[in-house]
Amino acid sequence: MTLERELAALVGDLPEGISEGVALGTGLADGFDYYESPIGTVVVTFNLTGVSGLGLAGDDWQTHFQKRTGRALLRAEAPRAWARHLPEAIEAGRPGKVPVDLRTVTPFQEKVLEVTARIPRGEVRSYAWLAKEAGRPSAVRAAGSAVARNPIPLMIPCHRVVRSDGRIGNYSLGNPANKLALLDHEGADPLWLEKLASRGIRFRANIRTKIFCHPTCRHIRRSKPENVVDLHGIEETVGYQPCEVCRPV
Amino acid sequence: MDDDLVRALATDLYGTFPRVVERMGRRLYWGLRRMSGDHHEAEDLTQETLIRAYQALCGYQHDRICELKLEPWLWTIALNLGRNHLRSKSRRPTLVKLTEPQGVEDPEMVDGAAWDRRLNALPPTQRTAVVLRHVVGLGIDEIAEATGRPVGTVKTDIHRGLGRLRTIMEAETYDARA
Numbered sequence: 301m302t303l304e305r306e307l308a309a310l311v312g313d314l315p316e317g318i319s320e321g322v323a324l325g326t327g328l329a330d331g332f333d334y335y336e337s338p339i340g341t342v343v344v345t346f347n348l349t350g351v352s353g354l355g356l357a358g359d360d361w362q363t364h365f366q367k368r369t370g371r372a373l374l375r376a377e378a379p380r381a382w383a384r385h386l387p388e389a390i391e392a393g394r395p396g397k398v399p400v401d402l403r404t405v406t407p408f409q410e411k412v413l414e415v416t417a418r419i420p421r422g423e424v425r426s427y428a429w430l431a432k433e434a435g436r437p438s439a440v441r442a443a444g445s446a447v448a449r450n451p452i453p454l455m456i457p458c459h460r461v462v463r464s465d466g467r468i469g470n471y472s473l474g475n476p477a478n479k480l481a482l483l484d485h486e487g488a489d490p491l492w493l494e495k496l497a498s499r500g501i502r503f504r505a506n507i508r509t510k511i512f513c514h515p516t517c518r519h520i521r522r523s524k525p526e527n528v529v530d531l532h533g534i535e536e537t538v539g540y541q542p543c544e545v546c547r548p549v
Numbered sequence: 550m551d552d553d554l555v556r557a558l559a560t561d562l563y564g565t566f567p568r569v570v571e572r573m574g575r576r577l578y579w580g581l582r583r584m585s586g587d588h589h590e591a592e593d594l595t596q597e598t599l600i601r602a603y604q605a606l607c608g609y610q611h612d613r614i615c616e617l618k619l620e621p622w623l624w625t626i627a628l629n630l631g632r633n634h635l636r637s638k639s640r641r642p643t644l645v646k647l648t649e650p651q652g653v654e655d656p657e658m659v660d661g662a663a664w665d666r667r668l669n670a671l672p673p674t675q676r677t678a679v680v681l682r683h684v685v686g687l688g689i690d691e692i693a694e695a696t697g698r699p700v701g702t703v704k705t706d707i708h709r710g711l712g713r714l715r716t717i718m719e720a721e722t723y724d725a726r727a
Contacts, residue, residue, distance in 0.1 A: 303714060304711075307679070307683035308683055308684065309659055310579065311684060312579060312659075313575065314575040314578055315578065315592060319570045321592075322599040325596060325599075326599070
């Protein structure tokens, strides 16, 4: 065999992992991996921008992801820069140090999701409040559909958003039972919340500080029970100042 | 054949790029593997080259993509990245393991370690020219374009490189007999 032909035979197959590495590195594909959450195993998808989706393992999350983004999916490890913060972000229900990729939603939806991400653990807010905080008080329905299309539930805690009449409402990740389980896990007793809603209680006020709050605001929950009164609507808030932390109106 | 690929790239970069990886990735990897003698380095450089190429193509106009000579262009990127790799390596000296098989099988019936040793004995410009010509299968013009060296110099590099390889192999045969 001539030297030239021996040299030409020095090419083998493309080693495994290179085309996958290129697909992830160029953003042609997103990676996915499994994580544990308070409501069972979930699938997290991610790319170099950040976390791009979260779904229940076993659900049809792959089809949903591909319909929404048009990108391929590859089993991979999350980027090293923030992978270690991911389990905590899922457990705590806030992105924290984990970047999120919300390129598939509209600017208003992104604003709504940013506001949602700031709702403290164990507290709930209404769609009307979200719309107001996102800068469009009349866009309650649009705020509702932004939450319904939240690509990263759990980490962007849409389970903390309830109907404007105080009822728990629907949930995009599986079913409403998951929403109840998550709220319960965070110490926001869903039965208590439903009871407040059925009695028409919208706010609670401290008669000494003269401040009124959302019923789950940590400030009112810390007040002595004998100082707290229930308010059934905005007309009963006369004489009280709105809380600056939960901004009830 | 490559013209079709380049035209497809110009109209649908996102959809076509996986075909570039499929078509060119194998030759890039094995060329780089023979130049470096190291699986991990070749793997890193192949991935990095293709990622940089995609990022560059994202910023190119349709006509500019159509005019690209794809494979020499990819090799220009790969060789530049390789030089920077070597430079950072010389600052942080690491052992080059030429004899150890590094995770990826050589093609059947090939003593890859022996070839890595022989090619490693060539001066870098000759090694690059010989590998691009006879392992990867680029034309002389394409090598000149990829390396930024004149055609005549490339021819000389290949000629001298092959001559030196023959000498090395004759010496091996002689040693084996002795």
